Amino acid sequence: MALHIGSIAPDFEQDSTAGKIKFHEWIGQTWAILFSHPKDFTPVCTTELGRAANLKAEFDKRNVKMLAVSVDDVESHKRWTSDIEETQNAQMNFPILGDADRKVATLYDMIHPEANDTLTVRSVFIIDPNKKIRAIITYPASTGRNFSEILRVIDSLQLTDNYKVATPVDWQDGDDCVIVPALTDPEELKQRFPKGYRALRPYLRLTPQPNK
Ligand code: BEZ
Numbered sequence: 348m349a350l351h352i353g354s355i356a357p358d359f360e361q362d363s364t365a366g367k368i369k370f371h372e373w374i375g376q377t378w379a380i381l382f383s384h385p386k387d388f389t390p391v392c393t394t395e396l397g398r399a400a401n402l403k404a405e406f407d408k409r410n411v412k413m414l415a416v417s418v419d420d421v422e423s424h425k426r427w428t429s430d431i432e433e434t435q436n437a438q439m440n441f442p443i444l445g446d447a448d449r450k451v452a453t454l455y456d457m458i459h460p461e462a463n464d465t466l467t468v469r470s471v472f473i474i475d476p477n478k479k480i481r482a483i484i485t486y487p488a489s490t491g492r493n494f495s496e497i498l499r500v501i502d503s504l505q506l507t508d509n510y511k512v513a514t515p516v517d518w519q520d521g522d523d524c525v526i527v528p529a530l531t532d533p534e535e536l537k538q539r540f541p542k543g544y545r546a547l548r549p550y551l552r553l554t555p556q557p558n559k
Contacts, residue, residue, distance in 0.1 A: 349456065350455060350456060350472075350480060350483065351480070351483075352480055352481060352482060352483060353479060353480065354479070354480050355478050355479060355480070356370070356371075356379075356381070356472060356474045356478050356479070356480050357370075357454040357455065358370050358371045358478075359450060359451055359454055361416075361444045361445065361446060361450060361451055362421050362444070362445045363414075363421065363442035363443060363444045363445060364421055364424050364425055364428065364439070364442050364443045364445075365441075365442035368414070368442060368444065370414075371478055373412070373414070374412065374474065374476070374478060375476075376476045377410050377411065377412050377476060378409065378410055378411040378412070378473070378474065378475055378476060378501065378505075379411060379412045379413075379414060379473075379474045380406070380411060380412075380413055380414070380471060380472065380473055380474070380497060380501075381414050381415075381416065381451075381455070381470075381471075381472045381474065382395075382399075382413075382414075382415055382416070382469070382470065382471045382472070382492070383415075383416050383417070383452065383455070383457040383467040383468070383469060383470045384396070384415060384416065384417040384443075384467065384469070385417070385418075385463070385466035385467050385468070385469070385488040386417060386418065386419065386466055387417050387419040387423045387424060387426075387427040388423075388427055388430070391488070391489070391490075391491045392417065393427075393430060393431050393434060393435065394435060394491055395469075395491050395492055395494070396415060396431045396435070396437075396439065396443070397431050397432075397434070397435020397436070397437040398435070398437075398494050399413055399415070399441070399494055400431070400435070400437040400438060400439050400440050400441065401435075401436075401437050402494050402498070403440045403441065405498055406498070406501075409498070409501050409502070409505060411501055412441065413441040414441065414442055414443075414444060415441070415442070415443040415444065416443065416444040416446050416451050416452065416457075416467075417443060417444075417446065417467075418446045418447060418449055418452050418458075418465070418466070418467060419445065419446075419447060420445045420447040421443075421445035422445075423445075424443040424445060428443075452467050455470060455472065456470075457470045462487060462488070463488065466488055467488075468485055468486065468487060468488060469485065469486040469487070469488060469490070469491075469492055470483070470484070470485050471483070471484040471485075471492065471497060473497070473500060473501060473504065475504070475508075481504050482500050482504065484496075484497070484500070499518070499519065499520070502520045503518065506520075506524070506556070506557075506558065509558070510524075510539070510557040510558065511526065511527045511529075511530050511539055512524035512525060512526055512527060512554065512556075512557060513525050513527055515553075520556070521556055521559055522556065523553045523554060523555055523556065524553070524554055524555075524556050524557070525551065525552060525553060525554075526540065526544055526552040526553075526554055528550045539557070540554045540557065542554065542555045542557075
């Protein structure tokens, strides 16, 4: 069945560079990102894993665990790790799933045969503590992902879970937000947005980021 935003992330058990991972148990009460790499010992993936490792403190701050997957085995991942660490000035500080049997790649529909029969595309699944998929981002193998964008999406999800706002174009943490259109009661608006808001149109109301 196709995975959508709102689907429960399929559970699995698979070996990794940090030992066996039972996915839902491993996530526990945190958020998680699961992201795929077409293959070990490839240049773009090497840069991405280095960047992700160097951003671990940012993911930790947001209570997000990182888990990479590549359709090679764990022994291959371990050999590749030395290259990542040496070339990217990084310490690999999160697991890479072995997926030579493509269990995870298949469960998460990471192989797009019209693009390539054997390699995965670059998928990112952002998963919340209820194991619900909250965002799916898909890039072709030839385009390295932007991990700042992944953090930005997580910031937006975590903010909008807690306040009746949405985040507008190019929003960055600290920028003005928009008030959800369904909220129209003047008393509730005053109570939820004590800093006030600017209505450019009745449906387009900007307010300072409520948790700042
Ligand atoms: C890479 O990670 O560099 C890569 C992988 C597959 C196709 C193209 C690039």
